[in-house]
Amino acid sequence: MGGRGAGKTRAGAEWVRQLAADGVTPIALVGETITEAISVMVEGPSGIMAVTHPWDRPLLRDHMLYWDNGVEAQILGANDPERFRGPQFAAAWCDEIGKWPHAEAAWDMLQFGLRLGAQPRQLATTTPRPTKLIKRLLAEPTTVVTRVTTELNRRHLATSFLTSVVARYRNSVLGRQELDGELIEDLPGALWTxxxxxxxxxxxxxxxxxxxxxxxxxxxxxxxxxxxxxxxxxxxxxxxxxxxxxxxxxxxxxxxxxxxxxxxxxxxxxxxxxxxxxxxxxxxxxxxxxxxxxxxxxxxxxxxxxxxxxxxxxxxxxxxxxxxxxxxxxxxxxxxxxxxxxxxxxxxxxxxxxxxxxxxxxxxxxxxx
Missing domain, CATH: 3.30.420.240 (Nucleotidyltransferase; domain 5)
Incomplete structure (x- = not known):
């Protein structure tokens, strides 16, 4: 979990790149929607294509990635949990689970498909929000959590972003969530929870x-x-x-x-x-x-x-x-x-x-x- 611009997408992309190099297949790439998964996780400035050497880059065809060594990855959208029925995977990268529209349904359906290989594994990268899914995962003893703040990645961020956005929201409730990667629970006495x-x-x-x-x-x-x-x-x-x-x-x-x-x-x-x-x-x-x-x-x-x-x-x-x-x-x-x-x-x-x-x-x- 981390703040905006903290390098979460880069971490996920590097993780998938290493899985592909090790021959782990097939891999699920899950974003809020298929379109967002392609634009951020695959083709984004910190996505899989960007972190992979040109001669090792996979081929993107429809909603699939194909590596030369036979590794395949399927791109899925959490907005349609029923699409998870049928496919099976050895690993999964799930991006921004804090804003998935049908988070628990999509996550649960994915678990049924993680059944291949000696050690099925998954990585979730997200800015924290106190959703039922995130709180559930944090409470599970098998979950390993790594936290990173926007500040730690400042040398890779635009100066205008640091001086305007970061300076404006630093130490605010929204800033603690969106910049420091802190899970903010509901405000005491709030009208909405x-x-x-x-x-x-x-x-x-x-x-x-x-x-x-x-x-x-x-x-x-x-x-x-x-x-x-x-x-x-x-x-x-x-x-x-x-x-x-x-x-x-x-x-x-x-x-x-x-x-x-x-x-x-x-x-x-x-x-x-x-x-x-x-x-x-x-x-x-x-x-x-x-x-x-x-x-x-x-x-x-x-x-x-x-x-x-x-x-x-x-x-x-x-x-x-x-x-x-x-x-x-x-x-x-x-x-x-x-x-x-x-x-x-x-x-x-x-x-x-x-x-x-x-x-x-x-x-x-x-x-x-």
Missing amino acids: RDMFRPAAGGEQGRIVVAVDPPATSHASSDGCGIVVAARTDGGAVVLADLTLRPAAPLDWATRAVRAFHDFGADCIVAEANQGGDMVRTVIASVDADVPVRLVHATRGKWVRAEPVAALYAQGRVTHAPGLTALEDEMCAFGVDGRADGRSPDRLDAAVWAITELMLREAPRVRGL
Whole structure:
């Protein structure tokens, strides 16, 4: 486990290169998706191709790697655990297991296939997140853990990354996780905890909204524009996508929100108007005047607005589609000061507006006849 840029991918690639040189075959290469596995684990700047001498590089064909000495590796995506049925392996490299969408299912299915050779083995490289799988693996006596920080690899990292990103997040909760490779558990008293995020079960969807939390400014250091898509379901609601944009010029976030409206077949765009008033509606109309927009105004603090939405999560009435890691991290880091690890919780704000619109907005009341 290690921080961003600590050399985890390089370590995994070197491990596979040595396995191939020793004739260990077949090997499983598992990323979040097949596309990501190829772009990072195989063809990335620290991937298998980069760490292998040109005359020893394997041939990439479809989702397979072939070495001249007969070693083969199959590329798999953890987003589809059923693909693990059938193949069998002597070794496996699993990258970024902390953000696998179906982590436990994919990991468990892989174990059934690790049954070849004298000593089936596997390596997992990841930035730590307190997921059920990572906590389970850390608790197993057969797991050997190596930790590495971003700082240890600083001579191979861009100066701009060290002076901006590292300096900004050093000693913060997010920095301890993303830079120091520390496993950060849920915050005491937090509205959201990891076990509250339930995967979407499918089924029919009702009303769909695109919620937008526009920033006050659009400078590089400004807050982002939270853009979240959610739908009503029979049992509650499902968050379908997080399309948050940073930095977010007005025309850019409006274009992304309108595109989401059409892509998901939404019923309306719900936009907070505290930061821009009618300007928010005008910017959206400049992209597509036919898109219905409902402006909402925040009259209470972020924490108070979020409490009833968090209660719906605790009741199991809100589920998440795959790929919402950044939103979930922000929810778990959200504090009573209305910030998430020192930053404005743009994603969370948009999600709160979306769920509020779908499940908590009061219906019109008849005052008299």
